Amino acid sequence: MSFPAVERQLIVFDFDWSLADQDSDRWVFEVLAPKLRKKMKELKKEVQWTDLVAQSLKELHDLGATREEIEDTLRIMPFVSASACSFLIARRGKSKGLENLFDEIITNPAEWDPSGLLKLRRRIDPSGPQHDCKVGCSPNMCKGDELDAFLQRHGPEFDRIVYVGDGSNDFCPVLRLRKQDVVFCRRYRGLHDLIRPYEEEGRLHCQVQYWTGAWEAEALLDQL
Numbered sequence: 001m002s003f004p005a006v007e008r009q010l011i012v013f014d015f016d017w018s019l020a021d022q023d024s025d026r027w028v029f030e031v032l033a034p035k036l037r038k039k040m041k042e043l044k045k046e047v048q049w050t051d052l053v054a055q056s057l058k059e060l061h062d063l064g065a066t067r068e069e070i071e072d073t074l075r076i077m078p079f080v081s082a083s084a085c086s087f088l089i090a091r092r093g094k095s096k097g098l099e100n101l102f103d104e105i106i107t108n109p110a111e112w113d114p115s116g117l118l119k120l121r122r123r124i125d126p127s128g129p130q131h132d133c134k135v136g137c138s139p140n141m142c143k144g145d146e147l148d149a150f151l152q153r154h155g156p157e158f159d160r161i162v163y164v165g166d167g168s169n170d171f172c173p174v175l176r177l178r179k180q181d182v183v184f185c186r187r188y189r190g191l192h193d194l195i196r197p198y199e200e201e202g203r204l205h206c207q208v209q210y211w212t213g214a215w216e217a218e219a220l221l222d223q224l
């Protein structure tokens with residue numbers, strides 16, 4: 001199987017469990033402070049996730065973890081077999097760092113303060129106006145709105161959008177894809193649960209390709 005050739009194609013990667021074969025938020029604590037990781041699991045239902053990660057990063061800093069340790073931890077994090085990255089390098093002919101591979105990285109803002117604390121904030125500030133998405137996006141970001149805004153910034157229209165995702169927060173942008181677009185959906189995670197009934201009832205506009213292991217994502221990307 002392969003997809004018809006198109007002139008203008010956009011490939012969108014969700015990060016955790018899509019481009020990375022891990023959850024970067026949890027990974028840092030799993031490696032550096034398993035007790036904090038456990039605490040996050042306990043507090044997950046009560047505290048908004050981005051806020052909880054920010055709060056846990058502060059506790060990690062108080063425990064003495066350094067910027068270097070956090071960066072090293074992220075450096076050893078598994079990627080989708082590095083296949084997605086090698087695919088992007090092959091297409092774009094660049095090989096230095098994620099930021100050079102992508103036109104844009106849309107994420108929650110974070111910066112290191114001089115003491116080595118990684119200060120993380122929600123993309124949508126909780127004290128300002130909130131998104132009005134009803135699909136179930138988390139308060140920190142509506143990925144569907146972000147996709148629409150990206151498309152506005154990067155006209156003309158793309159002939160095909162390929163969206164690689166896994167989580168329930170990827171459902172909103174996937175609902176906005178057109179019939180010529182395709183979602184590469186990782187099985188057995190939130191997105192899979194949400195799109196299955198839509199797909200079965202023919203309510204999804206875009207095409208769906210499922211994958212489980214990283215090598216299957218690689219095979220799909222090779223067909224583009």
Ligand SMILES: [Mg+2]
Binds near residue numbers: 014015017
């Ligand atoms: Mg994800």
Ligand SMILES: [Zn+2]
Binds near residue numbers: 136137172
């Ligand atoms: Zn949304």
